[in-house]
Amino acid sequence: MFRAILIDKDDSGYRASVQTLDEARLPEGDVQVRVSHSTLNYKDALAITGKSPVVRQFPMVPGIDLAGIVEHSGHPDYRPGDAVLLNGWGVGESHWGGLAQKARLNGDWLIPLQRGFSAAEAMAVGTAGYTAMLSVLALERNGVTPAHGEVLVTGANGGVGSFAIALLARLGYRVVASTGRPEEADYLKSLGAAGIIERASLSEPGRPLARERWAGAIDSVGSHTLANVCAATRYGGTVAACGLAQGMDFPATVAPFILRGVTLVGIDSVMRPRADRLQAWQRLARDLDKGLLASMTRVIGLAEAIPSAEALLAGQVRGRVVVDVNR
Template identity: 75%
Template sequence: MFKAILIDKQDGQQQVGLETLDESRLPEGDVTVRVDYSTLNYKDALAITGKGPVVRTFPMVPGIDLVGTVESSTSDAYVPGDAVLLNGWGVGEAHWGGLAEKARLDSRWLIPLPSAFTPAQAMAIGTAGYTAMLSVMALEQQGVTPDQGEVLVTGANGGVGSYAIALLARLGYRVVASTGRLEEADYLEGLGAERVIDRAELSEPGRPLAKERWAGVVDSVGSHTLANALAGTRYGGTVTACGLAQGMDLPASVAPFILRGVTLAGIDSVMRPYADRVAAWRRLGELLVPEKLDAITRTIALEETIETANELLAGRIRGRVVVAIQAPSRP
């Protein structure tokens, strides 16, 4: 038996609760993992509250991240006792996820837990930090360098935004943080933001082209914010897009692309190939320091997950939420 957050639907109404389940209910997979930690991401909160069409099949255990120890395996890649990490791959959407004491998974979705991090630290980073690292790597690959000017980070108080600021600042970029919570300016500057602006500067309908301001952008917001970020990006700059907190629409024009040569780079973290995942986590191990993780992270128990999901969608949580599933299996 194991505990899990279980989402179900009956008569068209979603129900969610903390349940005790028999291990025989776990889905198919060649590796069974004892989950030590998971996380609560924006996508998880949408799934738990039913405020977004995240869950594809019912019943579902949410949780797009997990770290834990292999209990049993029929895969040649992992043996019992291995510490493993998972981000994405449709887990928590189409396949039971990490907000449970046990998970049965496809071994191809896993990577070894990086030696630079403890299980708790890996989940403090989670999909948010991993996505932020992929975004920063995309800026680097497009030739955006610290000497070219300011880099904008939207949704700065969120998990992706917080990590993007910390990573960019560590690499020497001058970071401008856009947020709707200006009272968190000290927090954002502590992560490395050079200055903080009100998201209202970017969240309303704007012009096809605006004053050139940004050498690069990490956007997790979408909609008018992304359109205005594109309009304000300097000639030859790059904007990465990885989220939709404001909306899925993009009310923009082609002007930034054909008149300024701006690149819009889409960042998908869910189906990313194994090699990209390992490379991103290696860079995270090189760049992040424990003090930054502590500043970004709040830890809760599995029993607190549903209430905290509502807080997250209400905009009352900054940074990352780590869910301690049970006592960790290693330091």
Template identity: 70%
Template sequence: MFRAVLIEKDDAGYRASVKALDESTLPEGDVSVRVAYSSLNYKDGLAITGRGAVVRKFPMVPGIDLVGTVEASSHPGVAVGDAVILNGWGLSEVHWGGLAQRAQVRGEWLVPLPEAFTPRQAMAIGTAGYTAMLCVMALERHGVTPERGEVLVTGASGGVGSVAIALLAKLGFTVVASTGRPQEADYLKSLGASEIIDRNELGLPGKPLGKERWAGVIDAVGSHTLANACATTKYRGTVAACGLAQGLDFPASVAPFILRGVTLVGIDCVMAPREDRLEAWRRLARDLDVSKLELMTREIGLDEVIDTATALLDGKERGRIVVNVDR
């Protein structure tokens, strides 16, 4: 038996609870993992509360992240005793995820835990931090350097935003953080932000083109915020879009793209190829200040996950939430 958060949907409705499950209920997979930690992300919050159509198969164990030790494997690239990380690959959607003490997964989904990180630190990074690194890598590929000017990070108090600020600051960028929580200004500056702006400067309907300011943008918000970020990005700047906290819509014009040569890069963390994942984790091990990581992280147990998921969606949480599945 093992403990897990379980989402069910039937005639009684949509609900999430912590249950003891038999290992025979685990889904198919060629690797069995004893989970040490998971994390709580925005997507997990949507799945657990039912506020978003994330789960496509019931019952479902949510949790898009996990780190743990391989207990059994028939996959040629994965051995018993390996310390491994899993991010994405349909966890919480069509395959049981990491908010449990056990997981049965496909070996090709796993990447090694970098020696630079403890299991807890790996989940403090989690999908949010791995996504932030993919965004930074995208900006770099398109020629965004510290010398070109400021980089905007939206949704700055969240998981992606917090890690993105820490990464960019260590790499020498001047970071401007956009947030709806002005009380978090000191926190964001401690991560490396040089300036804090109110999210309403970008979150309301704007013009097709605004004054050029940003050399690059990492956006976890979408909707009007993403549209206005593109409209105020400098000539040949780059915007990396990875989230939808404000909405799925994109009420923009083509003006920034055809008049200023702005590049909009979509960042997919769920199905990213293995080589991209390995590179992102290698870069995180090199470029993330783990002391900053601790500033943005708090730990909870499985029994706290459901209430915390609601608080996360309501904007009452900041940074990263690590879940100790044995608590």
């Protein structure tokens, strides 16, 4: 038996609750993991609250991230006792996820826990930090270096934004953070932000082209914000788009791309190939100042994840929420 958050939907409505389940109910998979920690991401909050159709089948255990120890394995790469982690691959949406004490998974979705990370630290990083690292790698591949000028990070108080600031600053970039919560300026500066701008300056409809400012940008907001970021990106700059907190629309023109040679790179973290995942986590182990994790992270128990989902969607959560599934 194990404890899990279970989401169900029937004639009685949509509901999420902590339940004790029989191991026999776990879905098919060739590796069974004893989960130590998971996380509460924006997508998890949508799944728990039902405010967006994230869950594709019911009942469902949410949780797009997990870290733990292999209990049983029919996969050639893993043996009992191995420390592993998982990000994405549709878990928590179409396959039972990490907000549970046990998970049965496709071994191809797992990667080894990187040396230097505990399970709790890996989940403090989670999909947010992994996505931020994928975005940083995209800027690097397109030739954006610290010498080229300022790099903008939007949605700065969120998980992806917080990690993007910390990583870029550690790598020597001058980072400007965009936030709708100016009272969090000291926190953002502690992560490495050299400047702060108000979210409102980017979130309203703007001009097709604005004054060139950003050598690069990491955007987790989308909509008008992404359009305005592209419009103010310098010649040959790169924008990594990895989120849609403001919206899925992109009300822009082609002007930045054909007049300034701006590159817009889409960042998918869910179905990313194994090689990209390993590269991102290896770079996180090398480049992330793990001393910052405490200030970026709050640890909660499994049952606390349900009420915390509402707070996350309301924009009341700073940084990362790690879920100790055994607490």
